[in-house]
Amino acid sequence: MSDDNIKKYGEVCFTLLNGTYITGMDIPEGKYKLVAKHGCGDVYSSNEEMGINEYMEAETKIDDSDEDNQNATEFSNLVLKIGDKITIVDSLVLEFSSKNANLTQSIVRKEIGKEVTLKKGVYTCGKDFEIGIYDIVLVEDGGSIEIETDGVGNYANSYIFGPDYKDIKEIRNYDFEIEEKIHIYGKDLVIKLSPSKNNWLFDK
Numbered sequence: 001m002s003d004d005n006i007k008k009y010g011e012v013c014f015t016l017l018n019g020t021y022i023t024g025m026d027i028p029e030g031k032y033k034l035v036a037k038h039g040c041g042d043v044y045s046s047n048e049e050m051g052i053n054e055y056m057e058a059e060t061k062i063d064d065s066d067e068d069n070q071n072a073t074e075f076s077n078l079v080l081k082i083g084d085k086i087t088i089v090d091s092l093v094l095e096f097s098s099k100n101a102n103l104t105q106s107i108v109r110k111e112i113g114k115e116v117t118l119k120k121g122v123y124t125c126g127k128d129f130e131i132g133i134y135d136i137v138l139v140e141d142g143g144s145i146e147i148e149t150d151g152v153g154n155y156a157n158s159y160i161f162g163p164d165y166k167d168i169k170e171i172r173n174y175d176f177e178i179e180e181k182i183h184i185y186g187k188d189l190v191i192k193l194s195p196s197k198n199n200w201l202f203d204k
Helices: none
Strands: 009-015 019-022 030-038 040-043 053-057 074-080 083-087 093-102 114-116 123-126 132-140 145-148 157-159 170-177 182-183 189-194
Touching: 019 170, 030 053, 040 074
Parallel strands: none
Antiparallel strands: 009 093, 019 083, 030 074, 030 093, 040 053, 040 083, 114 189, 123 182, 132 170, 132 189, 145 157, 145 182
């Protein structure tokens, strides 16, 4: 067996924010402990066995006087295998740690699309910007965006961007398809669509 085919394993610790991540492409395969470090929101994975589907919140923002609050701050023994997807929603920022992760990148992310800056208005994928996988980044001010996915009037995804604690600053790896529309609301809201890059950090 050549050195290129030998898997490398090691301890990792990193943080992820709003977005969808593919195991083996964006993050290493492994068994993880998750800790909410900032904000709140849902986190769910594509795998049912040893996966996750939880609403989590950073401990610093949990009201100790609210006895009914059962929001999770930590989650242990999440298993992610090559190809599994994990999605983080809203302002939640999670720390991922694993003692024995597979540090060999199995899938390389290729940049698809072209960077564009957008202000208030309606923009159509394939007409106003190229089809691709993008990071949606807050540039200025605040407001909301809605992404219409399945025809006129069907707003499947809505996001609040801004500087506040529960606001979104960035969404990573959003896969835009032909004819999807972005509705941008907010007088001075400016966002940037930047083609998602290969950000594998564990190959050294």
